[in-house]
Amino acid sequence: MSCTTTLKNKGLKLTPQRRLILNIIHESGGHLTAEEILDYVHARVPGVNKSTVYRTLELLEELGCVYKSELGDRFIYHHAEEGHHHHLVCRACGKSIDCDEDVFLPVERALDKKYGFQAHFKHMVMSGLCAECRDKG
Amino acid sequence: MSCTTTLKNKGLKLTPQRRLILNIIHESGGHLTAEEILDYVHARVPGVNKSTVYRTLELLEELGCVYKSELGDRFIYHHAEEGHHHHLVCRACGKSIDCDEDVFLPVERALDKKYGFQAHFKHMVMSGLCAECRDKG
DNA sequence: TTTATAATTGCAACTGGTTGCACCAACAAT
DNA sequence: ATTGTTGGTGCAACCAGTTGCAATTATAAA
Known part of the structure; x- marks a missing residue:
């Protein structure tokens, strides 16, 4: 809608x-x-x-x-486009990569199993290094 | 130190x-x-x-x-105590649970493998529902 | 103990963001 | 067309946090 x-x-x-x-x-x-x-x-x-x-x-x-x-x-x-996803933002070049929604499922399961804690990771934005910038050094 | x-x-x-x-x-x-x-x-x-x-x-x-x-x-x-860990904070009762440092390893591996993206999750604080509050509500 | 010096503080002005309130615009009922 | 009601805007005051700068202080060397 x-x-x-x-x-x-x-x-x-x-x-x-x-x-x-x-x-x-x-x-x-x-x-x-x-x-x-x-x-x-x-x-x-x-x-x-x-x-x-x-x-x-x-x-x-x-x-x-x-x-x-x-x-x-x-x-x-x-x-908010169709289809939720996360964002990977390179702290070197600023590029933003769309990231599959399911990457945090293992974490959600682990938190639930180990601590009985219910957490949801929605449209997270994570800072890090993209492949190209990592190779450059 | x-x-x-x-x-x-x-x-x-x-x-x-x-x-x-x-x-x-x-x-x-x-x-x-x-x-x-x-x-x-x-x-x-x-x-x-x-x-x-x-x-x-x-x-x-x-x-x-x-x-x-x-x-x-x-x-x-x-x-910053000895030994890094994450925190799970219940949004209902406010309780804080210390959480193992390794829960995000699967995510870090997945991001690296799928996107060549290097991210680190350090002393994260996550909001959610603890076991007791989930059972009550 | 005194002195030199770089680190630190307090101050005042400022920034990004929030809030309460009076006024304004849109719309439905008459 | 007029009125009542609800939602929205602008304004001004405010709040948390930041910054530049002059004055002060902790510390190491003499």
């Missing part, structure tokens, strides 16, 4: 500000920080207030339209 | 402020947010400036004396 219909179904309004923010996230494709999104918004429509942007991001996250993930010290937003 | 000797070996000073902050983290045993640490500091010595506290936490993390981990939206600090 598209973001716009999700909004309407909940009795929420698709305002110009929200349309703008959705467009920016969709067009970017990749991962944007809240601040980058704010900058893009202001570049197109200077008048939009920052609290509107932050509130919209929070709303879209709650609706499941975008994902908010932790990467090191900051939070990044990305579009 | 103790935190105090680590400081001295690097030519860094063991000031009263740093001693206080180290004591608070050691005594607490558990996980403290930066703000909680700041509150405890002020409770004992009101004059200490917040920038001193934040800078000290950053320094101690760089030295490896304390760990800074992400838990949901915030960062928590905990003492």
